[in-house]
Amino acid sequence: MSGIGIERRFEPRKTNNGDERRLAVDGEEEEEDDDGGNGKGLEAWERAYADERSWESLQEDESGLLRPIDSKTLHHAQYRRRLRSLYSSSTTSRIQKGLIRYLYIVIDLSRAAADMDFRPSRMVVVAKHAEVFIREFFDQNPLSHIGLVTIKDGVAQCLTDLGGSPEYHVKALMGKLECSGDSSLQNALDLVHGYLNQIPSYGHREVLILYSALSTCDPGDVMETIQKCKKSKIRCSVVGLSAEIYICKHLCEETGGSYTVALDESHFKELLLEHAPPPPAIAEFAVANLIKMGFPQRAAEGVVSICVCHKEAKVGGGYTCPRCKARVCELPTECGICGLTLVSSPHLARSYHHLFPITPFDEVPSSLLNNPQHRLPRFCFGCRQSLLHPGNKSSFRAACPKCNQHFCIDCDIYIHESLHNCPGCESLRHSKTPRFESHGTIFAALEVLNMQDLKRGVVSHMGCWALACTVFDSVLKFKILTD
Amino acid sequence: MASIPSKLYSDDVSLLMLLLDTNPFLWTGANTTTTSLPFPGFLTHVLSFLNSILLLNQLNQVVVIATGVNSCDYIYDSSSSLQKTADSSENGRMPILCSRLLSKLEEFVIEDERLSKDDSPEGIVSSLLSGSLSLALCYIQRVFRSGPLHPQPRILCLQGSPDGPEQYVAIMNAIFSAQRSMVPIDSCVIGAQHSAFLQQASYITGGVYLKPQLPDGLFQYLSTVFATDLLSRNFLRLPKPVGVDFRASCFCHKKTIDMGYICSVCLSIFCKHHKKCSTCGSVFGQALGDTSSTDRKRKTPET
Numbered sequence A: 001m002s003g004i005g006i007e008r009r010f011e012p013r014k015t016n017n018g019d020e021r022r023l024a025v026d027g028e029e030e031e032e033d034d035d036g037g038n039g040k041g042l043e044a045w046e047r048a049y050a051d052e053r054s055w056e057s058l059q060e061d062e063s064g065l066l067r068p069i070d071s072k073t074l075h076h077a078q079y080r081r082r083l084r085s086l087y088s089s090s091t092t093s094r095i096q097k098g099l100i101r102y103l104y105i106v107i108d109l110s111r112a113a114a115d116m117d118f119r120p121s122r123m124v125v126v127a128k129h130a131e132v133f134i135r136e137f138f139d140q141n142p143l144s145h146i147g148l149v150t151i152k153d154g155v156a157q158c159l160t161d162l163g164g165s166p167e168y169h170v171k172a173l174m175g176k177l178e179c180s181g182d183s184s185l186q187n188a189l190d191l192v193h194g195y196l197n198q199i200p201s202y203g204h205r206e207v208l209i210l211y212s213a214l215s216t217c218d219p220g221d222v223m224e225t226i227q228k229c230k231k232s233k234i235r236c237s238v239v240g241l242s243a244e245i246y247i248c249k250h251l252c253e254e255t256g257g258s259y260t261v262a263l264d265e266s267h268f269k270e271l272l273l274e275h276a277p278p279p280p281a282i283a284e285f286a287v288a289n290l291i292k293m294g295f296p297q298r299a300a301e302g303v304v305s306i307c308v309c310h311k312e313a314k315v316g317g318g319y320t321c322p323r324c325k326a327r328v329c330e331l332p333t334e335c336g337i338c339g340l341t342l343v344s345s346p347h348l349a350r351s352y353h354h355l356f357p358i359t360p361f362d363e364v365p366s367s368l369l370n371n372p373q374h375r376l377p378r379f380c381f382g383c384r385q386s387l388l389h390p391g392n393k394s395s396f397r398a399a400c401p402k403c404n405q406h407f408c409i410d411c412d413i414y415i416h417e418s419l420h421n422c423p424g425c426e427s428l429r430h431s432k433t434p435r436f437e438s439h440g441t442i443f444a445a446l447e448v449l450n451m452q453d454l455k456r457g458v459v460s461h462m463g464c465w466a467l468a469c470t471v472f473d474s475v476l477k478f479k480i481l482t483d
Numbered sequence B: 001m002a003s004i005p006s007k008l009y010s011d012d013v014s015l016l017m018l019l020l021d022t023n024p025f026l027w028t029g030a031n032t033t034t035t036s037l038p039f040p041g042f043l044t045h046v047l048s049f050l051n052s053i054l055l056l057n058q059l060n061q062v063v064v065i066a067t068g069v070n071s072c073d074y075i076y077d078s079s080s081s082l083q084k085t086a087d088s089s090e091n092g093r094m095p096i097l098c099s100r101l102l103s104k105l106e107e108f109v110i111e112d113e114r115l116s117k118d119d120s121p122e123g124i125v126s127s128l129l130s131g132s133l134s135l136a137l138c139y140i141q142r143v144f145r146s147g148p149l150h151p152q153p154r155i156l157c158l159q160g161s162p163d164g165p166e167q168y169v170a171i172m173n174a175i176f177s178a179q180r181s182m183v184p185i186d187s188c189v190i191g192a193q194h195s196a197f198l199q200q201a202s203y204i205t206g207g208v209y210l211k212p213q214l215p216d217g218l219f220q221y222l223s224t225v226f227a228t229d230l231l232s233r234n235f236l237r238l239p240k241p242v243g244v245d246f247r248a249s250c251f252c253h254k255k256t257i258d259m260g261y262i263c264s265v266c267l268s269i270f271c272k273h274h275k276k277c278s279t280c281g282s283v284f285g286q287a288l289g290d291t292s293s294t295d296r297k298r299k300t301p302e303t
């Protein structure tokens, strides 16, 4: 399907793994149509066929007939591949994740950002998805920080300082949407390097560049700057909007980041959101450390005080910094007076699913599905949707390897991408008992820590045996790795 | 669900996911003194409540999930039973709800008890709230997928058992997922003590947390506080959350602290500085945090 016709425009955009990318595009095609297409301003007859690429949503079947692609299945296959690769990379170092991240998003607002191959323009598309990304980022990394930098007229400008409030960044970004001049990778990296060098050593330093231009116009040697970033352990990633360019690839390879080029809008969104979950932490990239934090209590209702963040008098609500007693409106934040990081225990809990991910479900083989001797469950265990589609041959089902319950496609995706619990395992007390015992005995044999103490400690904190149990697992792995 | 004309769905149509705690240790044994309400009486209140929800709006939907000690399962879905008994007369619907729900509940309780035979737990054990919450959220996602017009879902936990500490991570995961899909979790605690998990769940998701003082009047509590749809809630003065304590306690002495140290690798909490993290084994340098804001450039005021 990739061989037909008018390819010349898109040829340069494909990177070496073009086929896989192409699959991704097909999978999203339907979604795009659903929200009314992205060429809203144009009538159907004004749109060029080359831009719409309608032939890509067709597929030739065995008898040579053209059929619309089953986008749902493809989408799901692609999701499972991503899940598997994520899981396999995380099993070896489960607890080691860069949970405290300091990320600068560099947005290229050079002349190239006005190009209209993304509708209505690259710049608008980038801004739209950057907003989604910022919100998703803070949802997944509540203790992290983002800063925004723009490149315009060959100069890099800091739009927002590192901060933890998504609203603040989104507002600043939306107010500054115009583009002109050249792009300069070196200026942007120099600026960001200056800022990121000041952050505490336990933080993971990252730069995410959304690059529209096909060139960089630098005042000096960009290679030196790249080496400087590498030395400062700044992980640089680039999402390109035009073609792959060498300097970006080199930058990402040197600093340990990832370089991807978007084919279209939905692909861009997908590539961008891949940067939201915390990357596996590389031990030498950030020093383990204890961070002092405050757990403020909610101020009593009806008390009037002036908040530090908005400098307004407010009645009730808000939180009081335990060190300097200043009032802040939202958590997590940094106290505006004494600089103490203020969080609440749910913010810490929000990150635990990164540390204890649930196993991917296995696809139930079709041989088993068609075997009349196996009586398979008729309903999805999660949502009670029927798993038997007499007319539909693609009655996909996934099974949890631990509790052996069967789930439908949608539950499989929901469970792994949002819920982070297996409903089957959670509905079975027995599944937990043996797991816990096995860790207990292995742990006792190791005699690394006083198990009783740790148990009590964890139980006291969140009252959590499961946490202790999984922690044992992690400790065990960690010990084997280090000893 | 699909057979109903979609334009009839207005913003006051509700989908109520009721999570029913069927923990036998709560209702029988040594604990009968703490709850003055026996199980049959409790069920009468609940059934009347479910009927009143269905009477409030003909499109309202009720799904009941039993939260057992060893398992969780769906025991009633008003949408599926409506389809099967479409020909039944109007006044035949109420008994059908009751009989169907009660027979499924009985099956469930027997099965749940059978599963627990091999190990005999002492005292009151917790029920699997994390399981039934996860099931309810999966069901709600299916309703969301069914199209742009669907009833407004909410979850009501009728919980009596104490919190199961081993479920902490799973319950928090479920709470955050509910928060993302904007599904409120209401809690009505009928046990002896408050539930810290449900307090957090209702607070984070914007639901109502209530611990009735007089369990005998359960139906009145249910119908006045939990029967109203999400739209009408804006106009009511429902019970406000009182003092949800979000402070953490340290891993080392289980003291509740308002300032402490967090391991940057695994986010464990300690009350004083340690050389090594007892949870993940990381070795620490000197404490940071005091200095973090001073060696960083001072933030410009947000305007």
Ligand SMILES: [Zn+2]
Pocket (backbone or CB within 6 Å): A307, A308, A309, A310, A311, A312, A328, A329, A330
């Ligand atoms: Zn404020």
Ligand SMILES: [Zn+2]
Pocket (backbone or CB within 6 Å): A321, A322, A323, A324, A325, A326, A335, A336, A337, A338, A339, A340
């Ligand atoms: Zn302070």
Ligand SMILES: [Zn+2]
Pocket (backbone or CB within 6 Å): A380, A381, A382, A383, A384, A385, A407, A408, A409, A410, A411, A412, B138
């Ligand atoms: Zn399902």
Ligand SMILES: [Zn+2]
Pocket (backbone or CB within 6 Å): A400, A401, A402, A403, A404, A405, A422, A423, A424, A425, A426
């Ligand atoms: Zn499972």
Ligand SMILES: [Zn+2]
Pocket (backbone or CB within 6 Å): B250, B251, B252, B253, B254, B255, B270, B271, B272
């Ligand atoms: Zn302590």
Ligand SMILES: [Zn+2]
Pocket (backbone or CB within 6 Å): B263, B264, B265, B266, B267, B268, B277, B278, B279, B280, B281, B282
């Ligand atoms: Zn640690």
